[in-house]
Amino acid sequence: MSNEKTKMKIKKVILLGSGGLSIGQAGEFDYSGSQAIKALKEEGVKIILVNPNIATIQTSKGFADEVYFLPVTKEFVERIIIKEKPDGILLGFGGQTALNCGIELYNSGVLGKYNVKVLGTQVETIIVTEDKGMFAEALGKIDVKVPKSVNASTIDEGIQAANKIGYPVIVRIGYALGGLGSGFCNNEDELNTLLKEALTHSNQILIEESLKGWKEIEYEVMRDSYDNCMTVCNMENFDPLGIHTGESIVIAPSQTLTDNEYQQLRDLSIKVIRHLGIVGECNIQFALDPYSEEYRVIEVNARLSRSSALASKATGYPLAFIAAKLAVGYSLIDIPNPITGTTKTFFEPAMDYVVVKMPRWDHDKFKNVDRVIGSSMKSVGEVMGIGRKFEEALQKAIRMTHPGNIGLVSERFDLSSCFGNGECVKENEKCVTESIDKELKNPTDKRVFAIAKAFEEGYSVEKIFDITKIDKWFLYKLKNIIEISNELKKYNQKENNQQDYIKESNHSQKNCSQEILSTLPTELLKTAKQHGFSDKQIGKCITGKSDVKTMMLIRDIRKKAEIIPVIKQIDTLGAEYPCKTNYLYLTYNGTKDDVVVKEGMNGVIVLGSGAYSIGSSVEFDWCCVECVKTLRKENLPSIVINYNPETVSTDYDECDRLYFDELSLEVVLDIYEKENPIGIIVSVGGQIPNNLALQLAKCGVKILGTDAKIIDMVEDRHKFSNLLDELGVDQPEWKELTDMSEIKRFCSTVGYPILIRPSYVLSGAAMNVAYEEGDLDRYLHKATQLSKEHPIVLTKFITGAKEIDVDAVASKGEIKIYMISEHVENAGVHSGDATLVTPPQKLYLETVHRIKKIIKQIIKHLKITGPVNFQFLAKDNNIKIIECNLRASRSFPFVSKVYDINMIEAATKAILGKEVERIDTKAFDFNYVGVKAPQFSFTRLRGADPQLGVEMSSTGEVACLGDDMEEAFLKALMSTGFKLPKNTILLSTGDVKQKAKLLDSVKKLAEKGYMLYGTKGTADFYNMHGIQMEVLHWPLENKKPNVMEYMKNRKIDLVINIPKSNERIELSNDYTIRRTAADFSIPLITNMQCAKLFVEAICNYNENDLKVKSCNEYHKAMNE
């Protein structure tokens, strides 16, 4: 860094984080925040971080000077400002949450009052970019075009507006949810009809020019306070305008733009950013007419964004790091490019590869969710494939989104569409065409596979373009992939000679391999690999199978033909200058490795977590990063494999070598063979690496830590169950069955409720609880194919039990550290959706003793080394084990940070065979409590039922510390965006038993002076018990006063809706209440234990009583 002093003398900065991961605001802000911290630390600036997301890397030790696990709201941040007296604040690194909080702090005069200077882009500018009207006006001043739009409140005004704008137009309704009454109109007739309908909903109508089918292009722009301006990267959406960029496949750099178009939009970006006065980084989105150079500016994000994280990973240019430097006054010319070390950060990266970003959806996890993708974001994660051909990068990305994907194959589409509707079970021609057309018109998460299917069914590029408006360039590329598949299928042994193939299965693999090799042209095999085909995918074309055996066969063939990938570096400059960093990917479109592995390098490969999804997110990135840090401390070269652009583990400076590539058996083996490391760590990246352990070990890969066979034993239900029996450890009764009568017999023997887990899941169905035989019939008929290959697992579902999580570190079968967390909710709520408390507050000592005994026993028996996680049920000191994972769990960062003991560091040391100190947390005197709460994204997921169940549905988590459980719980709840009720609470509290259980709590609410409303039964019950509660009628009843009217008019501050335990009608009144709460962002509690705890908490604490204490302060108090 230049020695020159920065112009601003900033000593202490407050940095706002983004809170719990939610749809639209995920791991990318851990990346940007942690980069900002690194950049400012270099400048000697003290950093105060506010972020309740305890699983993040930025909140780890060694990053910020003080960390506050508190809600990112005006109220809390103001109190932190008063306490910490910072002289600067950074608003651009914590997503929309931080930005909104910053605007509030500014508008309410807090920043001015306490002399806190906003670093980087000023709030006035941010406000302009956030307000549609002001933004259009600002751009109008410099003759930059935005979409034309006119307000209308009558049909005549609407038609006049449309005539002015020109057809087609979009009609939008002010304040309507879910696009109710909105739509496209091609002419006056259509507009007339639509306006009539629209005006019944609202008298605020917006007529907007339609940009349907236009290309969507984004630029990432940097500007310093010296007015130096440049674009880091541009990106093109695969889908035309209309599909949210978070829902679209995105490619960088743009592929279909000429230099003229590229430069036109680049010039406009710079012009706009200069005019607005951005300092730091921003993102600008354009619509570009596919038939001319006409454009519109859609929006500017005056902050780091998901796209900027992607651009950063796509180019290697550390956008967030540089943006932080610019915020404290550096010029782009001052800062060296960290990738090369010799050149400057003032340049526009030249890529010599392409990247394809693909969203990861988890629609299967949500009941009732609308699967169609469109203008709002629903994806929960993303991946990035890198290649030197579009096809290569795309197929990598497809596989990265789901470990089960083998590439662009049409089969992925058939499943959802042809069987899913239940009517069209057999694949007939008409059905196929209909479902393809439907999917192309109204895309869902399966759209890219539908295009593959369409090509297979003989659709032309023209035809698909007509329906989808996806640029033909992309369609040609997809067609290429299908053509290569077809070419490969010509060598399908089975189809060529059916009889022989059957015999052939008795052949040894060697013979088979030689046979295929003799017929399959090497050139074709090479072409397929160059176009991103996986070995499994090639195997599927040739043998019809895509299992590991087939994969190994193809691997063998291609290695014999010397078709192996080469390692390429990402260097920001298209090889123009040598680079220092090892940001790498594999490609078959090359002949020479960029880097060499030195003899005796003795590296350790760490497998990352892959795409964020429900159940696997930033917590595993934290584990991965901490593991790599420990390797560094131990002087071992670290090699990370991961492909998630939202992560810190994919920052090239975190490890010695970063392979931004697939976490598949094939690719991990390829890298292993290139790197020849000491071994692989599979236990810090969640389930994806864990699942690879046994296969890797079978291929001769050295797995570090617990033996792969043991991992397999624990993962295999039968083997693990036998082991527990052997050890005398209790477990809920279970059976794996395929026959309906046996199923029924089992269920009636052990008694309902029963948890049903299909091993083969079709669309829309996953785990379920059957409360009676009728449920059984319904679930099994609807969702699963019962067969020998696809048995179902039935487990006794224990109600009223406490659930307990234990995270531990072991070394050679000896327990070194263990930490216990208890769930607030009773068993039955997925542990990922549960509220966790540590140290436990309500466990019997006896329970703890028994748990400890069991884990010691298992750890010893299995000779476990490394991280391990257990889940238990406890009912009256009866302990049953329900899960054991020989890997780090979701709660590792939580317990590590609450107790200030780095569990991953200890686990990594154990894995490396180093001495690990035994720590007994019982020895500490805890005068504080940590509570972890789930972060949901139901508002984004139209239709999804926001209730807790056996399937996980939270997208993130937060955790806070407090002097007691209630305080920590309230802080955590508020950190998820939950607003404490001011006056009114609506109750609908299940059956009589449940109502009775809540009686005390409801009494307290009434005593506290809340205005209580209840649905009929609820109100009657509590009135009977002397509590005043007003009746609101059910949503489906057409009576007033109605629940819906009160909720929509925001007359309700909080909804407590406890679903009846065996609720069946999905679109019931209860569902409508819960869904309306989600749609109108009304705080909602659906769990009995949570409701009770919440009432206790708000009766004991007002918001202002919640203490503003940093993490260090709590830890210090513990040590005193």
Next chain:
Amino acid sequence: MKSHKKAKLVLEDGSVYDGYSFGYSESSAGEVVFNTGMAGYPQSLTDPSYAGQILIFTYPLIGNYGVGSKKQDENLLPLNFESDKIHVKGVIVSEYCQEHNHWDSESSFEEWLIKNKIPGIHGIDTRALTIKIREKGVMLGKIIVDDKEIEFYNPNHENQVKSVSRKDVKIIGNGKYKIIAVDCGMKYNQVRCLLKHDVTLKIVPWDYDFNKEEYEGLFLSNGPGDPIQCQVTIDNIKKAMELKKPIFGICLGNQLLALAAGAKTYKLKYGHRSQNQPCVITLNTENHEKKGFITSQNHGFAVDKKTLPKEWEELFYNANDNTNEGIKHKTLPFFSVQFHPEGFCGPKDTGYLFEEFIKMIKMSKINNSY
């Protein structure tokens, strides 16, 4: 998918790269250089500065949007190209796009190469090749198609400017200020950028003696090869400098002006050919050495800043490697830049330099009228 016949790239150090032939099917030799731009291949290939060279595109997908139409501006200059033909001797890519798509395209990339009789080779590890050139410096090479062996060819031993410069004088525009533009391989967009102003442009061949003529400003264009091959032009510029009228040079023009001023030029190891070169302005700014521009570049030779006579100073330098990116006379209205303010392909952030030139002309006219 079309399959292609095999071809090979042979470098003067003896290394051979196997690939496939596309475009015109004929062996071809030249100097192998690389360009890291990600779009703009029609402009690059028609840039006369590439005369005699075989161009590697480091971006792996070339030809995506085909080749644009022949539409022209009001001065009858084609809008999609920088001259009337392809100037490179050959093209090296990883993948050329067989199925292109763009509303303004008239032909595919391959058809265009065939029409212009330019051979290409694809399926090459262009990154490995680029790293070799970065490490060893630019070298001669040849694309061999159908095993038809040919000799290596060194374009720097010949006067490339002579071959690309126009042979006759052309006058465009009818404005107030008369500018002589010396065409050493002048890109169309330089013509366009000058014509945006109130000028009459007289474009003359590289060896044309303009010193007998009336004019208000002298413009020196870009062009290919070693600048010392253009001694005639250098001599003409020397004479012109005595008149003290504004002079503005771009790229080769920068080198010719420096040589006329008495400085020296040298060959860069592998040149600057890209659209992302950071140039810092050293003079006349509020924030001294804090203000920079992203520029488009295409040059293999550079001005040795240490040899600048004392009445000259550096105007821009490259933030990456500190090489000279422009010079300026301390008192007289002479300046030039190594990069391409007209962009195309690439950014036009320094396009204001054309205005600076016109301003100088206006100023000097006012001064001279006294």
